[in-house]
Amino acid sequence: MKKICYFNYQVFIFIFISVSVVVFLPYPKSADSQTPKRLKTVRMITTSWPPYFGPNLPKNGYFCEIVRQAFLEVGYHVVIQFTDWVTAKALSKNGDYDGLIGGYYKEERKKYYTYSLPVISANTIFIARKSLNAVYDGNLKNLKNFRLGVSKGYTYSKVFDNAGYLNKIEASGPKSLIDLILLQQVDVVLISEQVARYYLLQRSIKERQSLITLGPSLAHKKMHILISKKKPEHLKVASDFNQGLKKLVSSGKMSELLP
Numbered sequence: 001m002k003k004i005c006y007f008n009y010q011v012f013i014f015i016f017i018s019v020s021v022v023v024f025l026p027y028p029k030s031a032d033s034q035t036p037k038r039l040k041t042v043r044m045i046t047t048s049w050p051p052y053f054g055p056n057l058p059k060n061g062y063f064c065e066i067v068r069q070a071f072l073e074v075g076y077h078v079v080i081q082f083t084d085w086v087t088a089k090a091l092s093k094n095g096d097y098d099g100l101i102g103g104y105y106k107e108e109r110k111k112y113y114t115y116s117l118p119v120i121s122a123n124t125i126f127i128a129r130k131s132l133n134a135v136y137d138g139n140l141k142n143l144k145n146f147r148l149g150v151s152k153g154y155t156y157s158k159v160f161d162n163a164g165y166l167n168k169i170e171a172s173g174p175k176s177l178i179d180l181i182l183l184q185q186v187d188v189v190l191i192s193e194q195v196a197r198y199y200l201l202q203r204s205i206k207e208r209q210s211l212i213t214l215g216p217s218l219a220h221k222k223m224h225i226l227i228s229k230k231k232p233e234h235l236k237v238a239s240d241f242n243q244g245l246k247k248l249v250s251s252g253k254m255s256e257l258l259p
Helices: 009-024 062-073 085-093 107-111 174-182 193-200 205-209 234-251 253-257
Strands: 040-046 076-082 099-104 113-115 120-129 147-151 167-171 188-192 211-228
Touching: 040 062, 040 085, 062 076, 062 099, 062 234, 062 253, 076 234, 085 099, 085 211, 099 113, 107 113, 113 234, 120 174, 120 193, 147 174, 167 174, 174 188, 174 193, 188 193, 205 211, 211 234, 234 253
Parallel strands: 040 076, 040 099, 147 167, 147 188
Antiparallel strands: 099 211, 113 211, 120 188, 120 211
């Protein structure tokens, strides 16, 4: 007896659709493949310094977004890596990365970097435990009897950096400074005003009320990006960035990126 085969059109249609979906679904693209080929890539490195820049901030912080948009204006795609500040400086200085995001101007650094135009500025202040009744009127010697917390590898001012009579205790960064002063392991910390505000808003009201800002501020300094002189085209990259930054300002886009 011959076997009779019945063709099941419903099964056929299901298999056809399933195979079509597998065949025609686009594969996920890597970060590199999403970068338009016409754009040149510049690899930058920095540290976590919120609200200016940080790996967990929206768009990595507004400073990073300004850098991205300025470079984009002149045909560059930016890749940003985050690490501690000491490592970031070492890797960019040695040419492992094309440049450093968010450095203050320091004459000695010109040996290793080409500076961009200033991007934004930051105000550096002293914060003290209120119970100590510390006084600072611009004379650093008023602070010589206090344990003074600073971030390792940071540049503050020429006078402060050379003040060997101060009892400076290094921390890994601003967040650690806030932790140390609230744990009473240091008496005074030196920190960016906006960065201090960012971290203190994460603490309790009682903790915030235990601290006081000492005036006047130590410095109001401009921040740049620094292009490593190990990169053969460092002058062109810095110049291109400057042009992009000027375009952001003249078009009004810069003001939209600022908080």
